[in-house]
Amino acid sequence: MAQTMMRKMAVSGACVFIGLTRRSSSRALVAGAKNLSTQKKEPRVLPAEGEVTKSVFMSQSTDIYSNLALEDWMYRNMDFSNHHVMMVWRNDPCVVVGKHQNPWMEANVPLLAEREIALARRSSGGGTVYHDRGNLNITFFTPRERYNRKYNLELVKRALFRSFNIKSIINEREDLLVRDKYKVSGTAAKLGRLTAYHHCTLLVNANKADLSKALAKREHGIQTNATASTRSPVANLGDLNNQVTVEGLQTAVGYEYLRTPALQLDDGGEDQIAKQRGFQFVNPTDQWFPGLAEIRNELQSWDWCFGKTPIFTVSRAFPVPLELLAPSRSYGATQELIINMTVDKGLIDDVTLSIPPGLVASGFHGEAEVVTQLRGKRFTAEALAALQQALLTRHHRPERKLDDTEQFVAKCFDQVVNTV
Template identity: 55%
Template sequence: MALVQRNIFKVSAILARCNFRTYSTPVEEKDIKKSVFISQSKDIFANLALENWLYKNFDFTNHHILMLWQNEPCVVIGRHQNPWLEANISELHNITEQGVKLARRNSGGGTVFHDQGNLNMTFFTARNRYNRKYNLEIITRALFREFGVKLQISPREDLTLRDCKVSGTAAKLGRPSAYHHCTLLVNVNKLCLSQALQKLDVGIQTNATKSIKSKIMNLCEENPKVNVKTLFKAIGWEYLRTPALTIKDGGMELANTQKGFQMINPTEQWFPGIEEMKDELQSWKWLYGKTPKFTISRSFTVPENLLINTDVPDDLKIAMVVENGKITDVNLFVPPGLVTGGFSGDVNVITSLIGQKFSEDVLDNLEWSLGALVSDKDKFVTDCVRQVMTSV
């Protein structure tokens, strides 16, 4: 059997193969069929939209799907994360020749970096059959069968090799469907990964989910023969030769009874409504507006040459509150030694900043916003506020 059953479908044909959502009665394991979908797109937003489309429209009662996909360089944060805390936002466009995109997925969990050295996998099932351990066992068996590489499944249900993580994982559990997706580090550019995810402690206080840093390695470091192209085949066949609910080898006899491999094109023609999903995933409202409320606070030492009539230097302190991606409050504490005429203490709500998006675009208003301060100190105070905005 060829690796991929290359079917050039009209939209009616591809949709005819889909089991659209119904509320069917339970079925036995032997009656559950499997498909491997391989996305032809390397656009993170198209692939996340395809994942969401299948989750919302497909009935997985008697048909499980493994979706295999790759992306051009991107940082993918979890649904409940803070992009300014997780990614090097201001430098993403400089890290590779084409830049690194930022995306927020629908599932929870931590931040991951993707490039074409990753293999991404999404396991779709009905909610009552969600089994992350089963999915990870499929991957470990495929790696061992094809390359002799023996992965471990950690207590946190990550894939590890020599005490290093080789995968990232997340899930979405709904009714009646669920999916578990993970990314496998095969030959990822670790320098770009480090640059994209490198963050300093910028003083953000938030309840958003925070990523846990781990030591990582590529599978090709263990066995140079491991590559993404071969893994498409190895993991796909391992999935098809394994029964839907139990980890045992059904061999090619079982694999040949499944629905096989299908090349999938995540476009509006194939999946009506997917473009709207893609547009939403690319929108500022989704990428940044979904960020949980946070406060960023910074202190700056006032240069001695700017201090006036004080023997007790104090710091300039700035705090910004950001909610739904927009600035809702700003507080400046201007130390007495920085100003003349008795002007000191908290300067609340710099009104021109309130309600604006938390982005570098807001910097254009700073000089006007801070015009009430003593003129010869404006530059220092303005630069401090600028640093708060650009440090993330």
């Protein structure tokens, strides 16, 4: 229904689909940035609801870092006082963690690396989500004073029912649920002094098997104060109505957004749509949005994705195989190698090895060399490489191979840094 109505309105001229050119979009957006910087020096007087227009920006990129950079660019540079914007976007497979989360706890990091699935950290809080082409992502931009998460979710809820006859509810966590328990949308926000945005993702026909593997929880021994995700059963909207597509949902939600006034959840119909700025295709590149590439590079960097992780400790114990223990002695308890690490900004800050008597008796030593080599290394395979190098060089024979005991220690470290 929404697609049919949109086509009718596009023909009648009630709704205008605008493909922004690089020149016009850059000028318009930079002008908004200049207005915002001027406004910072004066008291805020926001226009009345009737003076506020709306646009739906449709990103032409499926790159998670480019789309997150576009969000940040708009948040930093645009003035939304009399122009509210809803951005719709989708991504190639990726995992996105909240600003204050620990990716090693929230995602299967080794699997993501193996499958070349991007891991990104966004600038808003909230929990970890999996994206692919079967997700529709929506960002609502407003002035800080007019941030209203419930208003936005009600719009989405109304669009689902109006266009696809899907009933949903908004729970106390402000997630969107269907059939009273299945989550189809999570939500997060960023609130600044002048500007705010609220974004959510809608599961349409996402690969739930890949979602489950990418976000699999495992025993990893990590202790942290980082924000933890709340796990919930999920469903695709396509499971409820096979007519739902990402493209159709994008049109339906955009149509609902444009037919609704800026502050009140009234249905203004075609008359309200005629007052708006319509749908606009945008391309998140430096040519369209000067300075966006720099933001994207920062968001893609290891220092942001992993280095912004709050400090954490990891402790793992590994039973030593009997064949590695000194055969001439008997032991009253299980011999365990215990590894303790403190990781700050994604770098190993401290590490201790508790070497059991059985390994000491069999000839393993060199904890000091190992600890020295590991400090300051990234909590990744970089640490494992440093450990192996330390074990190889502790007898000043870099050409030799690790013996069985050393291979066991290296394997234990591998399991710690790869959290498998």
